[in-house]
Amino acid sequence: MNENEERLMDFNEDVINKLYDTAIAIRNENHDNPNNKTLFSSVDQGMATVEAAMHIAYILTELKDKVLVVNLDSSSTEKIESYIxxxxxPNLFTTLSTSMFLSEAIQHSKYEKLDIIHVEDMAEEELMKQFSQYNVLSxxxxxxxxxxxxxxxxxxxxSMENYGPILELADSAVTVISSKKNDRHELNHYLQKINLFNVKSFGILRKAD
Structure with missing residues (x-):
């Protein structure tokens, strides 16, 4: 049994099935819409968001698809690295400061079909300035x-006052919440924000507490 299969044992069967179903939904969407980019995010479940994203990425690599993970949350770098x-x-903006090509920031993981780019650790104001300066979407x-x-x-x-530049990068989204501890008002506010930016939702993944 490999490491990711061992990690999946920490999820109950319903959640594992949901992860697989979400992976297939994303795969089908990307077959029809090759330009689709999927945002994994949450109101306040950063670590669970990483777990969901990395497990789904792993499922897709097992299906022989190539996955690039662009980590825009510097507080999650260590957690992601524990998976891959x-x-x-972290070199996203460091690379763009000397090159026109974000491809030069791509780094390989231990999995043949899974690569990573990490954003540098910086305050929100500076992060927004970098997004604007380098036009990350292009x-x-x-x-x-x-x-x-x-x-x-x-x-x-x-954790952010201005989430717009993050949503502008995405075409679709997976939202992760706690099954017991979530602020419905804040969650609705976030889901409305997703709709405002015309980001297609693949639904909500509930993390068991």
Missing amino acids: HSKAK KLSPLKSYYNHIFLIGPEFQ
Whole structure:
């Protein structure tokens, strides 16, 4: 049994089935819409968001698809690295400061079909300034030529005053919540924000507490 299969044992059967169903839904969407980029995010469940994104990415690599994970949440870097063991250094904007091509920031994981880009650790104000300066969307879109799927891991919604630049990068979204501890008002606010940016929702994944 490999490491990711062992991790899946921590999920109950219903959640595992939901992860698989979501993986297939994303796969079908990307077959019909090759430019689709999927955002994994939450109001306040950052670690559960990483777990969901990385398990779904793993499922897709098992189906022989190539996946690029673009981690836009610097607080999740260590958690993601515990899954993929790439020893990747955060280099998204460092790369764009010297190159027009985001492809130069891509780093390989221990899995043949799973690659990673991490954002550097910076305050929100500086992060927004970098998004504006480098037009990340225009740099991200060409990478779909090399990958079947691009996953974006977003920061927790509650941690940012301006989530718009994150949503502007995405075409679809998977939202992760706690099955018991979630603020319905804040969740509805976030889901309304997704709709405002015309981001297609693949639904909500509930993390068992």
